[in-house]
Amino acid sequence: MSTQPKAENLTWHRGEVDRAARTAAHGHQGAALWLTGLSGSGKSTLAHRVERLLIERGCFAYVLDGDNVRHGLNADLGFAPEERKENIRRVGHVARLFADAGALVITAFISPYREDRAQVRAMMPEGEFVEVHVAADLATCEARDPKGLYAKARAGEIRGFTGIDAPYEAPEAPELRVDTGAQSVDESAAQVVAWLEERGYLAG
């Protein structure tokens, strides 16, 4: 999150395409929808449904997913606190690049720490970071346990598992709160897209 790059002898290269031209060409704004919530809250499922709805509307949309980014860009990182922090830092910068490119990028990471999310927000222009709390509660997520991870965490086979023996710091003032414990995936995805539409994100 440093604004002072380690590498010297850098100059900013001014692009030929400014943001207004990009938005006009694409017909929608660029932004990062930052989904945060417990394991099993339905972040990835919601992200992929929203992506489909946006692409069907002709938007440029893409999901950055905790699972698949960790196979590539962040394959060198584990789940220790500093590694989680670096994971979120890198994903934040990639999301920033996608938003700058004019995409609606949807990230699906637990991202349990307020400070880490605040740092991602701080690196993006006003209005481009949209924090979405995917707010199924712990009992609901643990009852679902789609990957069997809560069972392993309760059995002590996984250490530092968010919600069990590591904290989840819920957003205090997210742009949007989606109760995936009380409504269907379709309802939740429609809620997100309606929010974007009302705020003008889907207009060029």
Added chain:
Amino acid sequence: MSTQPKAENLTWHRGEVDRAARTAAHGHQGAALWLTGLSGSGKSTLAHRVERLLIERGCFAYVLDGDNVRHGLNADLGFAPEERKENIRRVGHVARLFADAGALVITAFISPYREDRAQVRAMMPEGEFVEVHVAADLATCEARDPKGLYAKARAGEIRGFTGIDAPYEAPEAPELRVDTGAQSVDESAAQVVAWLEERGYLAG
């Protein structure tokens, strides 16, 4: 470049939008145009001109630039050999994500080592990595010296400078070779776009 992530307990999440649906929605293919060449060869200038031409045609295009990526995602990296390698590894993964999202992403990094470029090529599906040798020769680049870096390198103020006291390994079989020493930026950019058009990248 490891295919074995360090983090355990990962599963691949299958998206709802496949590549064909994405290409049809956008009207063009996703790919990474990987520009490689000496400092001063005109990579960034060419990248931004190609980006503009593609956006004017309604494509989703974006430049990942050596200078601006290093202010964000790779602000923790310098220019030592291992740091250059990690720089290219991360940029390669970001380019892969953009191409997977259906974008035409244009990267402008010296990327002097064949092995590093080969590793980026290997992480992408066949046909999505398009190596473009921006082939102004050293004498031309040094005569231009737009950032005054060759002068500093000759004076010993910068160590490990590509072309002076660090190697540049030119591509042996790039998809495209652009002689920016002999033709104008407009001519070079038109050459790149014509190549993309002939190969079908600009059709959905």
